[in-house]
Amino acid sequence: MLNFELYNPTKLIFGKNQYEKLKTEIPKNATILMTYGGGSIMKNGVYNNVIKALQGYEIIEFGGIEANPTFETLMKAVAIVKENNIDFILAVGGGSVIDGTKFIAAAANYEGENAWDILAKGALIKTAIPFGTVLTLPATGSEMNSGAVISKKETDEKLVFGSPLLFPKFSITDPTVIQSLPLRQLQNGVIDAYVHVLEQYLTYPSNAFLQDRIAESVLQTLIEVGPKVLKNPSDYIIASNFMWCCTMALNGLLSKGVPTDWATHMIGHELTALHGLDHAQSLAVIGPNLYKVQFEFKKEKLAQYGKRVWNLTGSDEEIAQKAIIKTQEFYQSLGVKTSLSEYSNSYKDTSQIISNRFKERGWIGLGEHKNINLEKVVEIVEMSY
Amino acid sequence: MLNFELYNPTKLIFGKNQYEKLKTEIPKNATILMTYGGGSIMKNGVYNNVIKALQGYEIIEFGGIEANPTFETLMKAVAIVKENNIDFILAVGGGSVIDGTKFIAAAANYEGENAWDILAKGALIKTAIPFGTVLTLPATGSEMNSGAVISKKETDEKLVFGSPLLFPKFSITDPTVIQSLPLRQLQNGVIDAYVHVLEQYLTYPSNAFLQDRIAESVLQTLIEVGPKVLKNPSDYIIASNFMWCCTMALNGLLSKGVPTDWATHMIGHELTALHGLDHAQSLAVIGPNLYKVQFEFKKEKLAQYGKRVWNLTGSDEEIAQKAIIKTQEFYQSLGVKTSLSEYSNSYKDTSQIISNRFKERGWIGLGEHKNINLEKVVEIVEMSY
Numbered sequence: 195m196l197n198f199e200l201y202n203p204t205k206l207i208f209g210k211n212q213y214e215k216l217k218t219e220i221p222k223n224a225t226i227l228m229t230y231g232g233g234s235i236m237k238n239g240v241y242n243n244v245i246k247a248l249q250g251y252e253i254i255e256f257g258g259i260e261a262n263p264t265f266e267t268l269m270k271a272v273a274i275v276k277e278n279n280i281d282f283i284l285a286v287g288g289g290s291v292i293d294g295t296k297f298i299a300a301a302a303n304y305e306g307e308n309a310w311d312i313l314a315k316g317a318l319i320k321t322a323i324p325f326g327t328v329l330t331l332p333a334t335g336s337e338m339n340s341g342a343v344i345s346k347k348e349t350d351e352k353l354v355f356g357s358p359l360l361f362p363k364f365s366i367t368d369p370t371v372i373q374s375l376p377l378r379q380l381q382n383g384v385i386d387a388y389v390h391v392l393e394q395y396l397t398y399p400s401n402a403f404l405q406d407r408i409a410e411s412v413l414q415t416l417i418e419v420g421p422k423v424l425k426n427p428s429d430y431i432i433a434s435n436f437m438w439c440c441t442m443a444l445n446g447l448l449s450k451g452v453p454t455d456w457a458t459h460m461i462g463h464e465l466t467a468l469h470g471l472d473h474a475q476s477l478a479v480i481g482p483n484l485y486k487v488q489f490e491f492k493k494e495k496l497a498q499y500g501k502r503v504w505n506l507t508g509s510d511e512e513i514a515q516k517a518i519i520k521t522q523e524f525y526q527s528l529g530v531k532t533s534l535s536e537y538s539n540s541y542k543d544t545s546q547i548i549s550n551r552f553k554e555r556g557w558i559g560l561g562e563h564k565n566i567n568l569e570k571v572v573e574i575v576e577m578s579y
Numbered sequence: 580m581l582n583f584e585l586y587n588p589t590k591l592i593f594g595k596n597q598y599e600k601l602k603t604e605i606p607k608n609a610t611i612l613m614t615y616g617g618g619s620i621m622k623n624g625v626y627n628n629v630i631k632a633l634q635g636y637e638i639i640e641f642g643g644i645e646a647n648p649t650f651e652t653l654m655k656a657v658a659i660v661k662e663n664n665i666d667f668i669l670a671v672g673g674g675s676v677i678d679g680t681k682f683i684a685a686a687a688n689y690e691g692e693n694a695w696d697i698l699a700k701g702a703l704i705k706t707a708i709p710f711g712t713v714l715t716l717p718a719t720g721s722e723m724n725s726g727a728v729i730s731k732k733e734t735d736e737k738l739v740f741g742s743p744l745l746f747p748k749f750s751i752t753d754p755t756v757i758q759s760l761p762l763r764q765l766q767n768g769v770i771d772a773y774v775h776v777l778e779q780y781l782t783y784p785s786n787a788f789l790q791d792r793i794a795e796s797v798l799q800t801l802i803e804v805g806p807k808v809l810k811n812p813s814d815y816i817i818a819s820n821f822m823w824c825c826t827m828a829l830n831g832l833l834s835k836g837v838p839t840d841w842a843t844h845m846i847g848h849e850l851t852a853l854h855g856l857d858h859a860q861s862l863a864v865i866g867p868n869l870y871k872v873q874f875e876f877k878k879e880k881l882a883q884y885g886k887r888v889w890n891l892t893g894s895d896e897e898i899a900q901k902a903i904i905k906t907q908e909f910y911q912s913l914g915v916k917t918s919l920s921e922y923s924n925s926y927k928d929t930s931q932i933i934s935n936r937f938k939e940r941g942w943i944g945l946g947e948h949k950n951i952n953l954e955k956v957v958e959i960v961e962m963s964y
Contacts, residue, residue: 195816206586
């Protein structure tokens with residue numbers, strides 16, 4: 195097992211009818227910026243619940259944070275925070291709203307000239323506006339971690355940042371929000387959580403017996419509840435287990451003491467930036483092909499995964515091969531397409547464009563061994579056509 | 580799944596050679612009370628490592644915290660904290676030292692007349708001295724939770740308390756400490772962690788699919804590494820997985836969203852108070868008999884446990900029965916005795932004494948259904964003779 199530090203001070207408030215707790219979690223007399231997305235919270239009742247719970251607070255609203263939140267949009271919120279002496283930000287939404295809020299929280303206090311440097315140059319975050327979240331869409335785990343992904347329209351970039359200062363102070367996660375979600379968002383949520391686990395698990399053996407088993411627990415539970423939540427999102431038992439899996443998949447626990455990959459995400463981000471695939475769709479397209487190209491380096495964990503999660507039998511090599519197919523079939527069984535050509539007609543140059551972009555950014559190799567070079571990226575992307 | 584709140588701000592620093600981080604985690608210029616136990620830290624090098632890492636700090640030492648730490652001993656440390664304006668307490672030891680330190684941290688700031696009221700009356704803890712830990716004995720999970728168990732010599736009592744203010748700020752957990760531990764402490768550690776999981780798992784089904792699987796992960800890992808760590812505590816792979824299991828068994832995660840039992844602990848504490856059994860020994864004696872007496876209420880989870888953790892086959896009823904036997908045999912295989920008569924010759928009145936004590940304290944029933952009445956306590960204890 196590798197050395198690690200585990201630190202996660204977010205208070206997760208999980209379950210039904212928890213909105214009342216907003217009052218005890220947000221400091222009295224705080225001026226709040228309330229961030230949200232396209233307005234689904236108006237339809238599903240969450241907006242009303244939040245506003246009702248926050249009576250007596252001064253609230254400024256900032257709606258319109260888009261899926262794959264952009265620097266351009268978020269900088270408008272940063273201006274509002276600065277102008278209005280905002281003390282606390284409350285993100286009401288899914289991963290995009292929460293990720294966007296993390297950027298707002300960091301950028302509002304950023305002293306450098308250009309806040310994009312937080313992403314492009316990894317500029318140090320020294321302070322951040324405190325924030326909490328009300329989660330409306332389980333998928334990304336952003337409600338209980340300190341990282342975020344932000345896009346820049348101007349340059350079609352999608353980059354990652356994080357800081358220990360960017361854990362939400364609290365997150366209210368109510369599984370009843372799931373019943374009003376569109377099918378596509380549920381499909382995405384299952385795959386997003388599933389791939390988050392695989393990024394932290396499907397590497398090479400590192401004698402982290404317990405982490406492996408916990409990762410397998412999340413995968414097994416997602417396989418059990420994923421198809422059911424698509425069919426009946428009002429089933430609270432299924433919805434609550436699904437939501438809890440999404441949080442546990444990326445709240446930091448699974449990565450402790452083990453190597454991690456994240457190459458599927460890095461390549462997938464480019465498919466989103468170039469072709470507008472949903473984040474989870476990009477992961478479903480890239481993941482299985484990446485495992486094929488990296489087979490020699492991942493086969494031991496693939497075999498363990500195949501045996502324990504999919505109950506496959508045969509030689510280790512056979513099980514490892516079958517496990518990749520099982521994974522791809524699982525995504526397809528959820529109704530998610532796993533080839534780029536199913537999403538776009540103009541994909542032929544994608545491998546070269548992505549390769550060139552990685553090169554421009556200063557390439558150091560991807561994956562747990564940092565041995566996914568540009569040739570392999572091209573191979574993975576072309577296998578994904 | 581039940582509603583829950585998950586909050587755990589302890590920074591866990593896990594692995595080899597982490598003592599240097601004490602300097603970054605303890606505030607500069609703090610006057611430190613360093614608490615420890617019987618002096619094993621002098622022999623295993625931990626004392627020297629800590630003192631070396633804390634050069635420049637003013638340190639007052641308080642050694643001699645006993646296993647099952649007593650109110651009487653701890654109040655001496657409370658006096659030292661008050662007299663010396665202590666800013667930070669560093670517990671260097673196992674669960675007893677850490678539990679004792681939690682009491683010192685709370686009692687030093689307690690405004691009431693008698694600090695024992697924190698335990699006897701559940702008096703509210705409003706502030707506490709901040710503290711961190713260097714763990715030398717994996718077992719109790721106290722390094723990453725906010726609860727503690729304290730004994731009172733005068734009355735042979737052993738009571739539980741806790742507060743969200745009593746999470747360690749940090750805990751340094753280095754698996755190499757395990758190599759110098761006596762066999763008995765390792766045996767106790769395996770059983771302690773195992774029973775901690777069972778208290779949070781072996782209740783009734785509550786549709787918490789993921790928590791169940793994570794609990795089973797810890798049990799499976801303990802079954803795998805437990806016997807090995809007794810044979811070769813210097814094996815870092817085994818030691819690190821064992822240590823991580825002990826923390827995960829009681830850092831709060833497993834109890835989220837599920838009912839919990841804790842009756843084995845409540846009855847076991849009395850065996851320790853009356854007959855001096857080690858904490859883990861008392862759990863190994865009581866647990867299996869409690870499951871037998873509560874069989875009708877636990878049989879569904881016992882069957883799930885038997886299937887998934889012990890790979891048992893048969894009817895659910897048979898599997899549930901066999902699972903209890905497997906559990907008892909597992910404790911015995913670790914060299915731990917599972918009958919009270921193996922520890923004491925004068926045990927005949929134990930069931931009545933415990934029953935009377937519970938009655939005196941204002942009995943409300945134990946276990947996940949609160950249906951373990953005094954008659955059942957007598958039955959469980961007598962089955963344990």
